[in-house]
Amino acid sequence: MNKTLGPMLIAGCALGFVTVLPASAQDTTASGRYVLEKTDDGLVRLDTLTGELSVCEERSGQVICKLPADERRAVNEHIADLEGRIAALEARVEALEAGRNGSGGSNALPSDEELDEAFNMMEKFIYRFFDVFKDLDKRKDTPAEPGEGDMPRKT
Numbered sequence: 199m200n201k202t203l204g205p206m207l208i209a210g211c212a213l214g215f216v217t218v219l220p221a222s223a224q225d226t227t228a229s230g231r232y233v234l235e236k237t238d239d240g241l242v243r244l245d246t247l248t249g250e251l252s253v254c255e256e257r258s259g260q261v262i263c264k265l266p267a268d269e270r271r272a273v274n275e276h277i278a279d280l281e282g283r284i285a286a287l288e289a290r291v292e293a294l295e296a297g298r299n300g301s302g303g304s305n306a307l308p309s310d311e312e313l314d315e316a317f318n319m320m321e322k323f324i325y326r327f328f329d330v331f332k333d334l335d336k337r338k339d340t341p342a343e344p345g346e347g348d349m350p351r352k353t
Contacts, residue, residue, distance in 0.1 A: 241254035241263075253266070
């Protein structure tokens with residue numbers, strides 16, 4: 199393509215697009231994201247932000263716009279996806295609440311009896327552990343009897 203022809207062609211297309219648009223579509227207000235245009239069958243709504251078109255009709259002084267089939271399907275799919283996610287979250291909450299109430303589950307909290315048993319076992323362990331150190335201190339302070347070798351190593 200010619201180097202000067204490319205920019206001229208782009209400018210010509212842009213100018214042609216602007217002149218083809220009806221005056222009402224070019225004339226948007228400050229909040230005019232949507233532009234309504236009368237047709238033989240009713241109205242067409244143009245979303246100036248996305249370029250999407252919707253078919254509208256006037257009923258009892260109100261303009262009612264319907265989403266095209268593709269948009270309706272996309273909205274319905276999104277709603278179905280959200281409903282599925284909500285159902286999954288509700289099931290998860292129920293499972294967590296059931297586990298907290300002591301009816302089982304891997305995330306269930308221990309009962310008071312189980313906690314008491316765990317603390318008793320830990321207490322016994324700590325007392326035995328300190329007894330080993332007391333025993334080592336006693337052996338260190340007492341002289342070794344003849345015939346005894348080094349203190350046995352405990353592991």
